[in-house]
Amino acid sequence: MDRRNNPYAPGAGLQPPELAGRDRLIEDASTDMDRLLDHRPVKGMMLLGLRGVGKTVVLNRLWRTAADKGIHTTKVEAPEGGALPQLLAPELRRILHALDLQVTATHRIREAAAALRNFVSVFKVKIGEVGLGIEPTPGYADTGQLEQDLPDLVEAVAVAAEERKSAICLFIDERS
Ligand SMILES: Nc1ncnc2c1ncn2[C@@H]1O[C@H](COP(=O)(O)OP(=O)(O)OP(=O)(O)O)[C@@H](O)[C@H]1O
Ligand SMILES: [Mg+2]
Known part of the structure; x- marks a missing residue:
């Protein structure tokens, strides 16, 4: 396969081309950020899981989401x-x-x-x-x-x- 368009690029915290199965989590966190900006109470979030399960990529995604919202x-x-x-x-x-x-x-x-x-x-x-x-x-x-x-x-x-x-x-x- 041509390496230019090979989607397989594993690496700690690297955003995969498709962040599979995390839509709900990201949506919930994004809602919490909106609540936060609206002065409503929000709890912190802790991402737990085995090595390589995707904690860092989710964290990075949420980080970008927060920055995009002006947080x-x-x-x-x-x-x-x-x-x-x-x-x-x-x-x-x-x-x-x-x-x-x-x-x-x-x-x-x-x-x-x-x-x-x-x-x-x-x-x-x-x-x-x-x-x-x-x-x-x-x-x-x-x-x-x-x-x-x-x-x-x-x-x-x-x-x-x-x-x-x-x-x-x-x-x-x-x-x-
Ligand atoms: N939901 C997902 N869909 C597709 N690829 C994913 C997903 N989650 C993680 N990956 C891929 O798996 C690899 C490991 O992800 P990541 O580094 O976020 O794991 P981690 O849980 O932080 O691991 P560690 O415990 O070692 O810190 C990365 O290459 C990442 O792109
Ligand atoms: Mg990690």
Whole structure:
């Protein structure tokens, strides 16, 4: 067969020519994204399955769907037992800067930036300057308990995105 039009191209996370049997899942997730943009409650989604079953391709597809809807997204690969603060903080910073570039920083963006600044300080994460002319405001996302601080930080960034009539979706894959 001519390799130019051979549809067989396996590879981790590579979009197959036809993403067979996932229409319902993608439709459900897409509906959730619309609900999110409409300020309705949505639960997170976890894709579970054996090796090679297609978790990464679905994740990549949903990532693109979210971006097409104007949602601010990030996609990271988390290693086993990994360092989520180091992985997510730079991504949340990128989202905050993207939000800020649209108009001048609002109250919510400043709050989220303050939370990010506290978070990177307490978890000793190395990222670029948080910037946006933010004064340190202790007492937010700075307890040192990841279970508490990360949701606080993510929520602060989500609220900042909401103020810009957007939302955020975090896509976290397992590093293989
Ligand atoms: N629904 C599908 N239809 C057609 N091909 C698919 C489908 N799902 C996955 N594939 C193909 O199977 C291969 C493996 O998919 P993928 O890398 O997403 O698996 P995975 O579940 O993330 O595996 P791992 O557990 O190793 O990370 C890829 O080449 C992908 O294109
Ligand atoms: Mg995978």
